[in-house]
Amino acid sequence: MSRAITTAPSSLAHHGIIEWLTSTDHKHVGILYMCTGIFYFLVAGLLALVIRAQLSQPEMTLVGPHQYAQIFTLHGTAMIFLFVVPFALGLANFLIPLQIGAPDMAFPRLNAFTYWLFFFAGLTIFSGALVNGGAAATGWYAYAPLSEISVSTGGGQDLWIVGLLMSSISGILTAVNFITTIFLYRAPGMTMWRLPIFTWEMVATSLLILMAFPSLAAVLAMLFIDRHFGGKFFDATAGGNPVLYQHLFWFFGHPEVYIMILPFFGVISEIIPVFSRKPIFGYTGLVLSAFAIAGLSMGVWAHHMFTTGVVTNAFFAAVSFLIAVPTGVKFFNWVGTMWRGSIVFTTPMLFAIGFMLNFLIGGITGVMVASPPIDFQAKDSYFLVSHFHYVLGGGSLFAIFGAIYFWFPKVFGKMLSERLGMSCFWLLFIGFNTTFFVMQFLGVMGMPRRIYTYPALPGWGTLNLIASIGSLIMAVGVLVFVWDVVTASLSRKHAPDDPWGGYSLEWWTTSPPPEYNFTSLPPIRSERPVFDAKHPELVRSGNS
Amino acid sequence: MRSARTLLATSLLLCTAGCGVYALPAGATTQAQVLRQDWMVFTLAGLFVAVVVFGLILFPLFVWRRRSNDYPVQFSQNSKLELIYTIIPLLMVIALFAVTYRDEIIVEHLGAHPANTVDVLAFQWSWRFHYVGTAINIVGMPNAPPQLVLPVDETTRINLTSSDVNHEFWVPAFLFKRDAIAGVKNSFDLRPIRVGVYLGRCAEFCGFDHALMTFTVRVVSQADYARWLRAGGSSIVLSSEGATL
Ligand code: HEM
Numbered sequence: 001m002s003r004a005i006t007t008a009p010s011s012l013a014h015h016g017i018i019e020w021l022t023s024t025d026h027k028h029v030g031i032l033y034m035c036t037g038i039f040y041f042l043v044a045g046l047l048a049l050v051i052r053a054q055l056s057q058p059e060m061t062l063v064g065p066h067q068y069a070q071i072f073t074l075h076g077t078a079m080i081f082l083f084v085v086p087f088a089l090g091l092a093n094f095l096i097p098l099q100i101g102a103p104d105m106a107f108p109r110l111n112a113f114t115y116w117l118f119f120f121a122g123l124t125i126f127s128g129a130l131v132n133g134g135a136a137a138t139g140w141y142a143y144a145p146l147s148e149i150s151v152s153t154g155g156g157q158d159l160w161i162v163g164l165l166m167s168s169i170s171g172i173l174t175a176v177n178f179i180t181t182i183f184l185y186r187a188p189g190m191t192m193w194r195l196p197i198f199t200w201e202m203v204a205t206s207l208l209i210l211m212a213f214p215s216l217a218a219v220l221a222m223l224f225i226d227r228h229f230g231g232k233f234f235d236a237t238a239g240g241n242p243v244l245y246q247h248l249f250w251f252f253g254h255p256e257v258y259i260m261i262l263p264f265f266g267v268i269s270e271i272i273p274v275f276s277r278k279p280i281f282g283y284t285g286l287v288l289s290a291f292a293i294a295g296l297s298m299g300v301w302a303h304h305m306f307t308t309g310v311v312t313n314a315f316f317a318a319v320s321f322l323i324a325v326p327t328g329v330k331f332f333n334w335v336g337t338m339w340r341g342s343i344v345f346t347t348p349m350l351f352a353i354g355f356m357l358n359f360l361i362g363g364i365t366g367v368m369v370a371s372p373p374i375d376f377q378a379k380d381s382y383f384l385v386s387h388f389h390y391v392l393g394g395g396s397l398f399a400i401f402g403a404i405y406f407w408f409p410k411v412f413g414k415m416l417s418e419r420l421g422m423s424c425f426w427l428l429f430i431g432f433n434t435t436f437f438v439m440q441f442l443g444v445m446g447m448p449r450r451i452y453t454y455p456a457l458p459g460w461g462t463l464n465l466i467a468s469i470g471s472l473i474m475a476v477g478v479l480v481f482v483w484d485v486v487t488a489s490l491s492r493k494h495a496p497d498d499p500w501g502g503y504s505l506e507w508w509t510t511s512p513p514p515e516y517n518f519t520s521l522p523p524i525r526s527e528r529p530v531f532d533a534k535h536p537e538l539v540r541s542g543n544s
Numbered sequence: 545m546r547s548a549r550t551l552l553a554t555s556l557l558l559c560t561a562g563c564g565v566y567a568l569p570a571g572a573t574t575q576a577q578v579l580r581q582d583w584m585v586f587t588l589a590g591l592f593v594a595v596v597v598f599g600l601i602l603f604p605l606f607v608w609r610r611r612s613n614d615y616p617v618q619f620s621q622n623s624k625l626e627l628i629y630t631i632i633p634l635l636m637v638i639a640l641f642a643v644t645y646r647d648e649i650i651v652e653h654l655g656a657h658p659a660n661t662v663d664v665l666a667f668q669w670s671w672r673f674h675y676v677g678t679a680i681n682i683v684g685m686p687n688a689p690p691q692l693v694l695p696v697d698e699t700t701r702i703n704l705t706s707s708d709v710n711h712e713f714w715v716p717a718f719l720f721k722r723d724a725i726a727g728v729k730n731s732f733d734l735r736p737i738r739v740g741v742y743l744g745r746c747a748e749f750c751g752f753d754h755a756l757m758t759f760t761v762r763v764v765s766q767a768d769y770a771r772w773l774r775a776g777g778s779s780i781v782l783s784s785e786g787a788t789l
């Protein structure tokens with residue numbers, strides 16, 4: 001089989017199962033990451049539907065308090081650690097070598113190892129559902145002392161800890177691999193200042209992973225020591241300190257939200273120029289803003305701790321506000337890219353526009369909750385649930401769908417349907433905003449997050465019902481997407497190598513790319529070599 | 545008069561509906577009055593940014609759709625413009641920070657001589673209110689929420705802590721919450737301005753019965769409060785003014 005591959009280079013899809021399981025090809029690893037991520041998205045999405053069913057009316061009894069806690073813990077943990085981050089890493093795995101004109105990652109076997117570590121991390125976390133006492137039930141940040149053995153006695157919490165430890169090690173190794181590859185494996189002519197924005201964003205993301213994930217690994221190890229080896233790190237009665245847990249966790253946890261968004265700023269920065277038929281506007285500003293965001297995000301962790309009374313709120317509020325500036329720069333650069341362009345409304349472009357509209361609301365509510373006086377009401381309420389879903393769901397998730405519609409032809413050599421894609425977009429966009437906009441009001445009125453039941457206070461039942469209906473609309477959108485993927489995969493029609501008029505090197509090679517990616521490369525004189533090669537009459541001077 | 549008020553209220557409601565202030569409780573302490581201003585400032589600033597940036601995103605979509613196969617002018621930078629749109633947001637967040645900083649100091653200010661002091665202890669899954677200097681101890685249970693009685697127009701100091709996991713003291717009508725953490729004593733002042741009963745609850749997930757870890761705050765006249773203290777915390781002596789808010 002593998003010999004057949006060398007003679008028929010573009011037949012990635014014809015690999016047998018063994019080849020898939022043992023492959024170290026960055027494209028295989030990337031696909032495995034992304035497909036596993038989507039699988040967990042579907043699982044966590046189903047859990048979200050159970051949450052919304054339980055909350056659709058006051059005093060519902062579909063699930064009890066203990067089940068409910070497991071469900072929101074698994075929903076949040078899976079969405080973050082098993083979907084958004086792995087999908088970003090998978091996409092980067094697939095794209096980075098292609099975008100820089102390299103045959104593979106710097107460390108292909110390490111790369112495969114990180115995937116399998118992540119694979120077993122997911123199984124470990126979910127296997128908690130099978131043990132006595134059930135899965136972890138302390139939320140995605142598992143505050144001690146609630147997560148200490150004296151309170152959370154079950155093995156589910158331990159499996160959660162071990163699973164996340166595995167995923168943090170996997171992430172660190174992946175980041176090392178990305179940085180080495182980008183710094184050392186670029187094709188001749190591909191200088192750093194000609195890297196596509198997505199690859200730049202992955203440099204910033206990888207640095208953030210290297211700084212933040214060790215703190216997660218440390219706090220998880222400490223919690224494990226507390227639980228099983230008589231540690232007292234977070235036990236106030238023995239001289240420990242529960243606040244320490246929060247510091248260590250959020251020192252990881254805030255950068256984590258940028259790890260979940262920077263790659264998708266990159267995705268949006270790839271899609272918008274192609275469908276505005278112009279170069280990206282303000283390339284340098286976009287790169288610098290990525291590093292400004294990454295740097296500032298290391299200094300804002302205690303904005304999750306404004307109500308603890310033991311941190312300097314003013315400092316953390318100030319730095320948090322500052323992040324709005326480089327984020328704003330990105331928005332204006334995207335607008336500048338569309339300005340006087342020639343805009344084509346394809347499905348990826350629709351998702352990119354949806355991303356901008358949703359993320360803007362997430363950003364505005366983000367500046368609000370970065371103000372301690374507002375956070376005093378908004379924290380731990382549905383206002384916050386709304387805010388971070390606008391960032392992660394309206395933002396990252398929409399960018400993920402945009403990325404899938406944009407790169408599916410390159411990855412699998414098949415086109416997704418534009419008609420189904422657009423229906424999927426509108427269902428998700430309408431459903432998403434129906435679900436999460438009303439949550440702002442619920443939060444301000446006083447509905448806390450993580451409650452499995454609520455009394456019939458004025459307006460609560462109606463607003464919650466609206467949110468639940470919205471989640472059903474989203475579910476239909478996801479089904480349309482699944483249907484689209486299934487029919488496209490079964491179709492015999494082949495996608496062209498460059499269906500969109502793409503700019504970066506992945507559009508130069510075949511769809512799907514052959515085993516070592518390229519048989520030839522165009523000259524690289526700007527950040528969009530494929531465009532330059534196909535439209536020599538339009539080549540700009542400067543900015544290279 | 546009443547209808548003019550309603551009209552004013554509805555128009556305010558409509559213009560701020562966009563960002564959540566519309567449902568913001570009226571604010572039943574002097575501190576909450578200040579906090580409400582922050583919500584107003586940030587909501588209006590947010591609405592302004594939303595209108596401008598939504599406009600900037602949507603405008604090109606209507607004006608510059610593809611009309612022919614020709615490529616448009618391939619421009620890609622404008623340093624002056626980029627500098628401008630870096631500086632304007634910077635000035636905006638500096639202004640927002642100034643408002644935040646001023647108001648947080650007011651809200652978190654601890655008066656030198658609070659009229660009353662209550663030690664609040666959070667535990668799985670209810671609250672204990674101990675009135676310092678008296679023998680009054682009010683202890684609740686998940687299905688029997690305790691009641692915190694506060695005098696109107698007088699400052700009460702709350703000293704908050706937890707005896708087990710993290711909890712969080714939240715009274716939505718006061719627009720305020722604070723963590724209860726073992727080993728940490730958190731103090732804040734409340735000065736209620738309206739007689740009535742307000743719902744309060746734990747806002748930090750604390751396990752099984754977190755959803756039922758509620759309490760009520762009953763704000764009473766100063767005369768009632770004095771009577772209540774003399775009666776050793778028996779609520780029979782309270783006159784029944786004020787509705788649940
Ligand atoms: C697809 C539609 C989705 C729906 C209907 C949904 C719904 C919800 C709801 C209602 C909660 C609050 C549960 C509670 O506090 O009691 C929640 C929590 C959460 N969701 Fe989602 N969600 C969705 C998608 C996502 C996505 C895409 C992400 C991230 C990428 C995400 C991440 C989270 C996280 C981190 C939490 C917090 C869990 C915790 O409190 O520990 N959700 N979700």
Ligand SMILES: [Cu+2]
Pocket residue numbers: 253254257300301303304
């Ligand atoms: Cu944060």
Ligand SMILES: [Cu+2]
Pocket residue numbers: 710711712746747748749750751754755757
């Ligand atoms: Cu609680």
